[in-house]
Amino acid sequence: MSDKVLSSSLEDYLECVYNRINQNGAVKAIEISKELNVSRASVTEALNKLAQKNYINYGRYEMISITDLGIEKAKEIINKHNVLQFFFENILGIEKNEAAKTACGIEHIITENILNKLSEFNDYCVKKTDFINLFKQGK
Amino acid sequence: MSDKVLSSSLEDYLECVYNRINQNGAVKAIEISKELNVSRASVTEALNKLAQKNYINYGRYEMISITDLGIEKAKEIINKHNVLQFFFENILGIEKNEAAKTACGIEHIITENILNKLSEFNDYCVKKTDFINLFKQGK
DNA sequence: TAAATTTGTTATGCAAGGCTAACATTTCGG
DNA sequence: CCGAAATGTTAGCCTTGCATAACAAATTTA
Numbered sequence: 245m246s247d248k249v250l251s252s253s254l255e256d257y258l259e260c261v262y263n264r265i266n267q268n269g270a271v272k273a274i275e276i277s278k279e280l281n282v283s284r285a286s287v288t289e290a291l292n293k294l295a296q297k298n299y300i301n302y303g304r305y306e307m308i309s310i311t312d313l314g315i316e317k318a319k320e321i322i323n324k325h326n327v328l329q330f331f332f333e334n335i336l337g338i339e340k341n342e343a344a345k346t347a348c349g350i351e352h353i354i355t356e357n358i359l360n361k362l363s364e365f366n367d368y369c370v371k372k373t374d375f376i377n378l379f380k381q382g383k
Numbered sequence: 384m385s386d387k388v389l390s391s392s393l394e395d396y397l398e399c400v401y402n403r404i405n406q407n408g409a410v411k412a413i414e415i416s417k418e419l420n421v422s423r424a425s426v427t428e429a430l431n432k433l434a435q436k437n438y439i440n441y442g443r444y445e446m447i448s449i450t451d452l453g454i455e456k457a458k459e460i461i462n463k464h465n466v467l468q469f470f471f472e473n474i475l476g477i478e479k480n481e482a483a484k485t486a487c488g489i490e491h492i493i494t495e496n497i498l499n500k501l502s503e504f505n506d507y508c509v510k511k512t513d514f515i516n517l518f519k520q521g522k
Numbered sequence: 523t524a525a526a527t528t529t530g531t532t533a534t535g536c537a538a539g540g541c542t543a544a545c546a547t548t549t550c551g552g
Numbered sequence: 553c554c555g556a557a558a559t560g561t562t563a564g565c566c567t568t569g570c571a572t573a574a575c576a577a578a579t580t581t582a
Contacts, residue, residue, distance in 0.1 A: 253539065274559060286540055288561055305547060305560065336500040349492035358485055361475040368518050375514050379507050392569065413529055425570055427531055444530065444577065 248297055252352035255321050256280060257290040258299055262310055262318030271308050324351040327363045335369050337380050387436055391491035394460050395419060396429040397438055401449055401457035410447050463490040466502045474508050476519050 250258065260279050264271035273287040280287075295302035299314035310318070325347045332343035354362075369376050389397065399418050403410035412426045419426075434441035438453035449457070464486050471482035493501075508515050 251538075272559075277559095282539090283541060284560060285542080285562080289539080332497060336497065336504060338497055338500060342494060342496065346493060346497055350489055353488035353492070354485060355481060357481065358471060358475065358477055361477060364521075365475060365518060372514065375511065379504060382503075390568075411529075416529095421569090422571060423530060424532080424572080428569080 250297070250299070250317065254290060254293060254297075255317075255352050256348075257287070258294055258310075258314060258318050259321050259325070261291075261294070261300060261308060262315065262322070265308075265310055273308070321351055324354060324359050327359055327366060328354070330366050331362055335366065335376060335379075389436070389438070389456065393429060393432060393436075394456075394491050395487075396426070397433055397449075397453060397457050398460050398464075400430075400433070400439060400447060401454065401461070404447075404449055412447070459495075460490055463493060463498050466498055466505060467493070469505050470501055474505065474515060474518075 257276065257280065260276050261271050264275060264279075273284060273291065276282075276291075277284045277287045291300065291302050291308065294300045294314070298311055299317060300311060301309045328347035328350050329343050332338040332346060333340055336343075338346075396415065396419065399415050400410050403414060403418075412423060412430065415421075415430075416423045416426045430439065430441050430447060433439045433453070437450055438456060439450060440448045467486035467489050468482050471477040471485060472479055475482075477485075
């Protein structure tokens with residue numbers, strides 16, 4: 245059995261696979277290729293690696309499906325993404341696209357521990373509406 | 384003239400060079416090697432790249448010095464690092480080492496724009512002491 | 523100061539992640 | 553059902569960043 249650790253790059257591929265399957269019931273390699281701005285060849289390579297690590301089920305010319313392990317991992321990544329994006333967008337007031345793009349980079353780096361704290365902090369800020377409103381007004 | 388863009392890895396080398404020169408007036412390759420946990424050979428390679436991009440002055444067996452461009456760039460990176468670490472450590476209440484390590488990863492990703500906003504946010508939180516104290520008490 | 527140690531460089535190789543081009547397979551439109 | 557178009561795969565190559573091993577230079581020390 246091969247190593248279970250995922251690089252940032254493979255996490256991106258897995259996240260994409262998960263989101264597409266969730267939204268459309270299936271994914272095609274070419275969609276991933278377009279979403280991540282990589283060649284079709286690179287997608288094939290990445291999917292083979294994910295399959296080898298048991299995050300997805302995949303074989304030559306076969307449909308792509310996601311394993312339980314893959315779902316679990318994808319959810320973790322997406323949760324990180326959402327917490328980060330929420331903080332940038334709704335606390336700091338960053339424009340959506342920039343918030344999303346940056347969240348995408350950081351989601352592969354941040355620890356579970358910091359993520360949890362940030363998540364609590366987001367919740368806390370939401371409760372204390374005044375605080376954030378005043379910040380946004382530069383007061 | 385070669386490309387001026389620095390990879391995360393080269394940013395780490397530059398940051399290390401800058402800090403050491405600031406603290407001790409000079410750097411030796413072997414110190415960088417120890418601080419960044421890489422081989423001496425990798426340091427030589429990285430220093431050559433930084434010199435080629437005009438961030439440092441460097442030649443075979445020569446002293447390492449940093450250019451104005453290098454200083455400017457290093458300050459940017461270190462500022463990012465500090466703002467991030469402050470947020471993790473003093474706002475979220477993360478332990479120093481973890482805060483530093485994560486800041487180190489994110490400093491290469493975050494945009495100037497988000498950095499500025501986060502910096503303002505740090506300042507704002509410092510002013511509103513009560514807010515952060517209550518968060519830390521889980522209220 | 524000469525030998526030993528430390529530090530720096532070079533040569534070479536490896537893994538990851540990307541690319542293009544050519545080929546294989548599948549899907550779609552007549 | 554067949555040919556064209558779309559999609560997927562493979563082969564070969566490139567770049568970055570790292571390593572080790574052997575060699576070169578500098579520094580230390582006996």
